[in-house]
Amino acid sequence: MVKAKTAAGSEAQWHEAEAEFALYTGGAGQGCDVQRELSLSALLEVNDLRVEFDTYGGTVQAVRGVSFSLDKGKTLAIVGESGCGKSVTVQSIMGLIPMPPGRITSGTAMLDGVDVIAEKKIDGKDIRGRLVGMIFQDPMTSLNPTMTIGDQIAETLQVHQGMSHRAAFSRAIDLIDMTRIPEAAKRARQYPFEFSGGMLQRSMIAMSLACEPLILVADEPTTALDVTIQAQILDLMGDLQRERGMAIILITHDLGVVARMADEVLVMYAGEVVEKGGVDDVFYRSAHPYTLGLKAAMPSNRDDSAQVLTPIDGSPPDLFAPPAGCGYFARCPYAMQACEDNHPESFDLHADHFARCWLHHEGCDVEAADVHRKAVETAPAPE
Numbered sequence: 001m002v003k004a005k006t007a008a009g010s011e012a013q014w015h016e017a018e019a020e021f022a023l024y025t026g027g028a029g030q031g032c033d034v035q036r037e038l039s040l041s042a043l044l045e046v047n048d049l050r051v052e053f054d055t056y057g058g059t060v061q062a063v064r065g066v067s068f069s070l071d072k073g074k075t076l077a078i079v080g081e082s083g084c085g086k087s088v089t090v091q092s093i094m095g096l097i098p099m100p101p102g103r104i105t106s107g108t109a110m111l112d113g114v115d116v117i118a119e120k121k122i123d124g125k126d127i128r129g130r131l132v133g134m135i136f137q138d139p140m141t142s143l144n145p146t147m148t149i150g151d152q153i154a155e156t157l158q159v160h161q162g163m164s165h166r167a168a169f170s171r172a173i174d175l176i177d178m179t180r181i182p183e184a185a186k187r188a189r190q191y192p193f194e195f196s197g198g199m200l201q202r203s204m205i206a207m208s209l210a211c212e213p214l215i216l217v218a219d220e221p222t223t224a225l226d227v228t229i230q231a232q233i234l235d236l237m238g239d240l241q242r243e244r245g246m247a248i249i250l251i252t253h254d255l256g257v258v259a260r261m262a263d264e265v266l267v268m269y270a271g272e273v274v275e276k277g278g279v280d281d282v283f284y285r286s287a288h289p290y291t292l293g294l295k296a297a298m299p300s301n302r303d304d305s306a307q308v309l310t311p312i313d314g315s316p317p318d319l320f321a322p323p324a325g326c327g328y329f330a331r332c333p334y335a336m337q338a339c340e341d342n343h344p345e346s347f348d349l350h351a352d353h354f355a356r357c358w359l360h361h362e363g364c365d366v367e368a369a370d371v372h373r374k375a376v377e378t379a380p381a382p383e
């Protein structure tokens with residue numbers, strides 16, 4: 001990691017951006033303060049993760065050297081457009097990459113002192129199921145339509161914790177109740193088709209919490225839900241996190257959800273992390289042109305008729321043959337000649353905030369502050 005020539009943007013510009021961004025979020029992230037009170041100790045450390053898939057068209061380099069860490073009790077959001085490697089990153093940690101066609105070619109993921117990429121079992125038991133719980137966008141694809149919800153949660157407890165069916169079913173009812181599904185004992189005896197979308201997602205959360213995981217991984221958990229149910233599910237996740245002190249990895253396309261839930265944000269593009277930092281840094285002091293592009297393309301909370309959204313032109317590079325230089329070169333409004341052939345390094349902007357972009361190199365004559373100013377100027381004006 002290289003130290004950047006300058007912090008991105010003046011204080012005045014930051015405040016301007018802050019005011020503008022508050023429109024998207026409806027105010028400050030509500031979960032963050034409470035989460036900051038929880039104890040800080042590195043729980044997950046992912047280093048240089050690389051994942052490929054063999055396909056008929058060639059080898060897809062889906063994840064290209066991803067590194068990040070996550071502290072106990074914190075929420076890390078992963079954002080980036082479709083196909084950038086968000087799901088493959090977390091699936092690698094969970095042991096869910098199908099091999100073949102997938103292949104983890106390098107990397108470690110130290111979870112509570114164990115490399116979960118190298119080690120699959122401890123004392124004959126699957127460690128990942130116990131350490132990480134996962135909820136998916138579409139619960140129906142993860143639930144068995146022929147088993148009751150209670151039996152499915154109980155089965156998890158029987159397999160991972162060696163409980164009897166009777167004890168496991170009773171615990172399943174407690175877990176269903178914990179996710180605020182009314183009449184938990186009755187609901188535990190029902191099948192997935194008898195549940196609404198919101199209740200299915202609550203059931204998935206109950207199942208993922210069954211083994212008291214250290215990390216809850218949520219891959220687009222609320223995308224398929226309407227806004228009211230979405231807010232309820234996010235509140236539930238936040239409450240459970242505070243009660244249990246677990247960490248959350250949240251994958252989402254919704255930057256409003258990120259602002260509301262996350263402590264830290266990982267911005268991914270074409271299989272790489274292009275910016276990482278605290279939620280305030282990434283939103284208010286955005287340092288990578290792609291992050292600025294994502295923000296400009298995002299709808300805000302205000303009246304629809306007044307919004308001007310600016311989509312990012314073009315498409316991501318071909319991951320069969322990723323470019324030698326910056327993956328964002330073809331779409332970047334600030335691209336310089338040097339960006340085409342030289343792969344950008346990561347530049348430290350300040351504590352725990354970095355961006356992979358040549359604009360932050362000390363030899364670059366485009367001021368990073370200019371980038372930020374232009375982004376603020378082109379963003380919709382606050383009302």
Ligand SMILES: Nc1ncnc2c1ncn2[C@@H]1O[C@H](COP(=O)(O)OP(=O)(O)OP(=O)(O)O)[C@@H](O)[C@H]1O
Nearest residue numbers: 053055060062081082083084085086087088089101
């Ligand atoms: N089983 C697979 N076989 C071949 N390629 C795959 C497989 N799974 C993922 N990929 C490829 O890996 C890349 C990253 O996929 P990934 O699912 O992580 O994207 P994503 O960021 O989660 O996108 P989305 O937002 O659409 O869910 C994509 O190019 C995808 O086509």
Ligand code: SF4
Nearest residue numbers: 326329332339357358
């Ligand atoms: S390295 Fe160059 S092309 Fe890539 S994002 Fe930065 S300015 Fe744009």
Ligand SMILES: [Mg+2]
Nearest residue numbers: 086087088219
């Ligand atoms: Mg995905």
